[in-house]
Amino acid sequence: MVIDPPYLIFLGDVPDALAAKSGIGIVDWRPEWCIGQLRLEGCQADAGIPDLSIDEAKARGVKTMVVGAVNAGGVLPDHWIQPIVAALDAGLDVATGLHIRLASVPEIAEAAQRSGSKLHDVRFSDQKFATGKGSKRSGKRLLTVGTDCSVGKKYTVLALEKEMRERGMDADFRATGQTGVFISGRGVAIDAVAADFISGAVEWVSPAADASHWDLIEGQGSLFHPSFAGVSLGLLHGAQADAFIVCHEPTRTTMRGVSHALPSIREVIDMTIALGSRTNPDIRCTGIAVNTQKLAEDEARALLKQLAAEHGLPATDPIRFGVSELVDALRSI
Amino acid sequence: MVIDPPYLIFLGDVPDALAAKSGIGIVDWRPEWCIGQLRLEGCQADAGIPDLSIDEAKARGVKTMVVGAVNAGGVLPDHWIQPIVAALDAGLDVATGLHIRLASVPEIAEAAQRSGSKLHDVRFSDQKFATGKGSKRSGKRLLTVGTDCSVGKKYTVLALEKEMRERGMDADFRATGQTGVFISGRGVAIDAVAADFISGAVEWVSPAADASHWDLIEGQGSLFHPSFAGVSLGLLHGAQADAFIVCHEPTRTTMRGVSHALPSIREVIDMTIALGSRTNPDIRCTGIAVNTQKLAEDEARALLKQLAAEHGLPATDPIRFGVSELVDALRSI
Numbered sequence: 316m317v318i319d320p321p322y323l324i325f326l327g328d329v330p331d332a333l334a335a336k337s338g339i340g341i342v343d344w345r346p347e348w349c350i351g352q353l354r355l356e357g358c359q360a361d362a363g364i365p366d367l368s369i370d371e372a373k374a375r376g377v378k379t380m381v382v383g384a385v386n387a388g389g390v391l392p393d394h395w396i397q398p399i400v401a402a403l404d405a406g407l408d409v410a411t412g413l414h415i416r417l418a419s420v421p422e423i424a425e426a427a428q429r430s431g432s433k434l435h436d437v438r439f440s441d442q443k444f445a446t447g448k449g450s451k452r453s454g455k456r457l458l459t460v461g462t463d464c465s466v467g468k469k470y471t472v473l474a475l476e477k478e479m480r481e482r483g484m485d486a487d488f489r490a491t492g493q494t495g496v497f498i499s500g501r502g503v504a505i506d507a508v509a510a511d512f513i514s515g516a517v518e519w520v521s522p523a524a525d526a527s528h529w530d531l532i533e534g535q536g537s538l539f540h541p542s543f544a545g546v547s548l549g550l551l552h553g554a555q556a557d558a559f560i561v562c563h564e565p566t567r568t569t570m571r572g573v574s575h576a577l578p579s580i581r582e583v584i585d586m587t588i589a590l591g592s593r594t595n596p597d598i599r600c601t602g603i604a605v606n607t608q609k610l611a612e613d614e615a616r617a618l619l620k621q622l623a624a625e626h627g628l629p630a631t632d633p634i635r636f637g638v639s640e641l642v643d644a645l646r647s648i
Numbered sequence: 649m650v651i652d653p654p655y656l657i658f659l660g661d662v663p664d665a666l667a668a669k670s671g672i673g674i675v676d677w678r679p680e681w682c683i684g685q686l687r688l689e690g691c692q693a694d695a696g697i698p699d700l701s702i703d704e705a706k707a708r709g710v711k712t713m714v715v716g717a718v719n720a721g722g723v724l725p726d727h728w729i730q731p732i733v734a735a736l737d738a739g740l741d742v743a744t745g746l747h748i749r750l751a752s753v754p755e756i757a758e759a760a761q762r763s764g765s766k767l768h769d770v771r772f773s774d775q776k777f778a779t780g781k782g783s784k785r786s787g788k789r790l791l792t793v794g795t796d797c798s799v800g801k802k803y804t805v806l807a808l809e810k811e812m813r814e815r816g817m818d819a820d821f822r823a824t825g826q827t828g829v830f831i832s833g834r835g836v837a838i839d840a841v842a843a844d845f846i847s848g849a850v851e852w853v854s855p856a857a858d859a860s861h862w863d864l865i866e867g868q869g870s871l872f873h874p875s876f877a878g879v880s881l882g883l884l885h886g887a888q889a890d891a892f893i894v895c896h897e898p899t900r901t902t903m904r905g906v907s908h909a910l911p912s913i914r915e916v917i918d919m920t921i922a923l924g925s926r927t928n929p930d931i932r933c934t935g936i937a938v939n940t941q942k943l944a945e946d947e948a949r950a951l952l953k954q955l956a957a958e959h960g961l962p963a964t965d966p967i968r969f970g971v972s973e974l975v976d977a978l979r980s981i
Contacts, residue, residue, distance in 0.1 A: 449874025449906050510846050511839035513878040538881075541782025541927050545846040545882025552874050573782050575926070586922070593908070594874050 316442065317501045318410050318435050320348035322381045323372040323402070324362055327395055328355040329384040335360030337412060337494040338383020344473045344498045350375050353398065360384065369398070373405045379435075381497050382411035389414040400426040403434075410435035412493035412504070437493040440507045440516075447514025447553050449594045454524030455648060456595075458556035459534040459604070460587050462578055464543065464571040466564040467633065468534040469495050471604040471641075474633035475531050478642050486529040489521050491550060495533045505535055506546050513546060517553025529645070532556070538586050539578040540570050548590060555594045557648050558601040559587055560641060565618060566609045580626065601644040603630040649775065650834045651743050651768050653681035655714045656705040656735070657695055660728055661688040662717040668693030670745060670827040671716020677806045677831045683708050686731065693717065702731070706738045712768075714830050715744035722747040733759040743768035745826035745837070770826040773840045773849075780847025780886050782927045787857030788981060789928075791889035792867040792937070793920050795911055797876065797904045799897040800966065801867040802828050804937040804974075807966035808864050811975050819862040822854050824883060828866045838868055839879050846879060850886025862978070865889070871919050872911040873903050881923060888927045890981050891934040892920055893974060898951060899942045913959065934977040936963040 322345075324338040332339060342349045342362040351367030354360070362383070367375070380402040386392050391413050399409050399417070403426035411417060417434040418424045427434050457475065459468035472488055479486035488495070490502025508516045521530040532554045536543030561583050570577055578586075584600045591598040603622050607615035615632060622630040629640035655678075657671040665672060675682045675695040684700030687693070695716070700708070713735040719725055724746050732742050732750070736759035744750060750767040751757045760767050790808070792801035805821055812819035821828070823835025841849045854863040865887045869876030894916050903910055911919075917933045924931040936955050940948035948965060955963040962973035 446875040446905070449908055506844035507842050509840050510843050510879045510882065511876060513843050514875055538923075539926055541885050542779040542847055543844060544885055544923070544926070545878040545880075546843045547878075548871075548881045549843065549878025552877055572779070575782055589919070589922075590871075590877070593872055593877070 316435060316437065316496060316503065318497065319378040319408060320345070320500055321350045321377050322348050322379050323367060323369070323377045323407065324349055324352045324364070324383045325380050325398065326352055326354045326358050326360050326362065326384045327386065327392070328357040329386060330359050332360045334386065335362065335384040337385070337497065338362050338381065340494050341381065341383055341497045350377050353380065355394070355398070369401050369405045369407070373407065377407060379408040379410055382409070382413065383497070385413070391415060391420065396420060396422055399423055403427050403430050403432045406430055406432060408433040408435065410437060410497065412437045414438060437496050437504050438507050440503060442503070444508065444512040444515040444519055446511060447518050449514070449552060451555065451595070452523040453526055454528045454530060456521060456530045456532060456554055456556050457558045457560065457645070458532045458551065458554040459560050459562050460547070460551070460583060461534060461537045461562045462539070462580060462583050463564065463567060464536050464540060466562045467604055467606040468562045471560055471562055471633045471638070472531040472533050473498065474638045475641060478638050479529060482642065484529060485525065485527060486531055489530050489532045491517065491520060491533045491535055505550060506543070510545065513549025514553035517550050521554060534562070537570070537578070538583065538590065541573055541575055551587065551591045552594045556591055556598050557595060558599060558645060559591070560602045560604050561600060562604045562606070564606045580622065584626070600628060602628050602641040604633050604641070605630060607632040607635055649768060649770065649829060649836065651830065652711040652741060653678070653833055654683045654710050655681050655712050656700060656702070656710045656740065657682055657685045657697070657716045658713050658731065659685055659687045659691050659693050659695065659717045660719065660725070661690040662719060663692050665693045667719065668695065668717040670718070670830065671695050671714065673827050674714065674716055674830050683710050686713065688727070688731070702734050702738050702740070706740065710740060712741040712743055715742070715746065716830070718746070724748055724753065729753060729755055732756055736760050736763050736765045739763055739765060741766040741768065743770060743830065745770045747771060770829045770837050771840050773836060775836070777841065777845040777848040777852055779844060780851050782847070782885060784888065784928070785856040786859055787861045787863060789854060789863045789865060789887055789889050790891045790893065790978070791865045791884065791887040792893050792895050793880070793884070793916060794867060794870045794895045795872070795913060795916055796897065796900060797869050797873060799895045800937055800939040801895045804893055804895055804966045804971070805864040805866050806831065807971045808974060811971050812862060815975065817862060818858065818860060819864055822863050822865045824850065824853060824866045824868055838883060839876070843878065846882025847886035850883050854887060867895070870903070871916065871923065874906055874908055884920065884924045885927045889924055889931050890928060891932060891978060892924070893935045893937050894933060895937045895939070897939045913955065917959070933961060935961050935974040937966050937974070938963060940965040940968055
C-alpha cells in the first residue's frame with residue numbers, strides 16, 4: 316500500500332485528542348507532509364497545524380486526505396461522508412483505517428469513480444503476498460518487541476529513524492500498523508493479513524537492501540499476549556531481526572484487554588531470541604525502551620538505571636530522554 | 649462455517665489420487681456421509697464409492713456437492729463450471745477449498761441465486777470473530793502439533809476421535825483446515841482468518857463444553873516453520889490444550905517449502921509447553937505420532953520403540969498401529 320503525501324489530516328468532530336491519536340501521530344513524525352487539518356464544527360482535537368478547507372489544501376499541493384480520527388466503534392459517521400466526497404471531487408485521494416471499506420459507501424464509491432481518485436482502506440489488505448521464505452536477506456534489521464500491546468513499539472522505531480538519519484545513517488522506518496502506514500506512506504497493517512501470510516508480508520515490507528542499510532521495523536503485540544501472539548511471532552520470523560529492543564510500560568498490571576499478567580523483560584528477551592533465531596541465528600537484544608509517561612522524572616531515571624544494570628543493556632524512554640544510547644548500541648552490528 | 653451432509657464428492661478429471669487427496673480424506677473418515685462420487689471423463693482418481701450423476705445423488709438425499717479435488721494452481725477449470733451449475737440447479741449446495749470464491753464466477757453466482765443453494769468457500773473466512781480472550785473454558789482439549797507441516801496432525805486427531813468414540817468417550821474432532829472442515833461439516837480454515845483473530849477463531853471452534861468432554865483440535869504448521877509459525881502459535885493459545893501430541897515424519901530432511909532443518913521432537917515439546925502454558929499452565933505432552941509410511945514395518949517399530957524410550961511417552965503410527973496407547977495416556981487428565 317502506497318499513500319501519496321502531502322496530507323490534509325481530517326479530524327472530524329471527535330470529542331478529544333485521544334480519538335485523534337492517529338492524526339496527531341502523523342503530524343508528530345511527518346510534520347513536513349502535513350499541510351493542514353480539516354475539522355468539523357465541535358471538534359475538540361487539534362493537531363496544531365493550519366485549519367484548511369479542501370480547496371485550500373488542494374491549492375497548496377495536498378495529494379491525500381487522511382482520516383486521522385476515529386469515532387466510537389471505528390465506524391464512519393454519516394456526516395463525515397460529505398467532506399470525504401468533497402475531497403474526492405477535488406481530486407484528492409482519501410485514506411482511512413476504519414473498520415469498513417470506503418468503497419462500501421455508495422456516495423464515496425461514486426465520487427472516487429467520477430474523479431479517478433484513490434481510496435486507501437489501510438485496515439484491509441487486498442494485496443497478495445507470498446508465504447514467508449525465511450531465507451536471509453541483505454541489509455540490517457531492527458525490530459521492536461513488547462511486554463504488551465501499546466507500549467511504544469512504533470514511537471521507538473520512529474525515534475530511532477530520526478536520530479539515525481541525523482547521524483547520517485541510512486535507516487528507514489517500516490510500518491506494520493495502520494498509523495505507521497500513514498506515517499511511512501507505505502507498509503502493511505499486518506494484523507489484517509490472512510494468517511498464512513504474516514511472515515511473507517513482513518518480508519515484503521522489509522525487502523533486501525544495501526549491507527549497511529537499517530530497516531527499523533514496527534513491532535506489534537507481544538509473544539506473550541493470548542490474543543495476538545501469532546501476529547508477533549510471524550512478524551519476528553519475517554523480520555529476521557539482527558537487533559531487537561524490548562518496549563515496556565512499567566505501570567501496567569495486566570495485559571491489554573485480557574486478565575493475564577505481563578511477562579518480565581527477561582522472559583521477553585529470552586523468548587524472542589529462542590524463536591527469532593529460527594530465521595536469524597545472530598539475533599540479539601540491544602536495548603530497552605520504557606514509556607515512563609506516568610512516572611515522575613526521578614522515578615523514571617531510577618527505573619531506567621536499574622533496568623540497564625539488571626540486563627546489561629542501554630535503557631531509555633525514547634520520547635523523554637532520547638535514543639542516543641540505543642543507536643550507539645547498533646554500531647557493532 | 650457449517651456444511652450440510654450427506655455429500656457427493658466431485659473429483660473432476662484430475663490426473664492422480666494426490667490431486668483428489670481432500671475428497672479421499674473425507675471418504676476415509678466420514679464414509680457414512682459420502683453417498684457417491686462424480687468424476688468427469690479422464691479422471692484418474694477413485695475414492696472407491698459409487699459413481700453417481702447429480703440427479704442420482706439428489707434422489708439419494710445428498711445435500712452438498714464437495715469439490716474434493718484440485719487441479720494445478722488451485723484454480724477452477726472452465727469445464728468444472730458446468731457440473732457445479734448443474735448441482736446448484738438440482739438444489740445441492742456446493743463447497744470448495746479453491747483459491748477463488750465460487751460467487752466470483754457469474755454463471756455459478758446466478759445458479760445459486762436461482763436455486764437458493766448455498767456456496768461454501770472454505771478457504772475464505774467471511775465470519776467475524778472476536779479476538780482471543782485466553783480465559784479458561786470448561787471441557788478438555790487435545791491439540792496435535794508438528795515438527796513440520798503435513799506430518800499427520802489431522803489424521804492423528806481423527807484416529808483419536810474414532811478410538812475414543814468406540815470406547816464410549818465424549819470426543820469431537822475440531823477442524824482448523826479446509827479438508828478438516830469438509831470432514832467435520834463445520835470449523836474454520838484458520839490460515840485464512842485475519843491475523844488478529846487466529847486465537848479468537850480457535851476459541852470459537854472449540855467452545856466451552858462439559859467437564860468430561862474432549863475436543864480434539866486439528867493442529868496446523870509448526871512453531872518452528874518460518875512461513876507459518878504465527879498460525880501455529882495463535883492456534884496453540886486459542887486451543888488452551890490440556891494435552892498435546894507431537895506429529896513427525898522421520899524421513900523428511902528440510903521443512904516443507906523452505907530450506908530450514910526440522911526441529912527435534914524434544915525442541916517441539918519444550919517450546920509448545922513454554923508458549924502454551926500462557927493460556928493453560930497445565931499443558932503437557934501425552935504422546936508422539938509418527939507417519940512411518942516410508943519405513944518398513946520393522947524399521948517403523950524400532951523407531952517408535954526408541955522414541956517412546958527417549959521421551960518417556962507412548963509413540964505410535966496412528967494409521968499403521970492404531971492410537972490405543974495415545975488414548976490410554978489421556979485417562980489421567
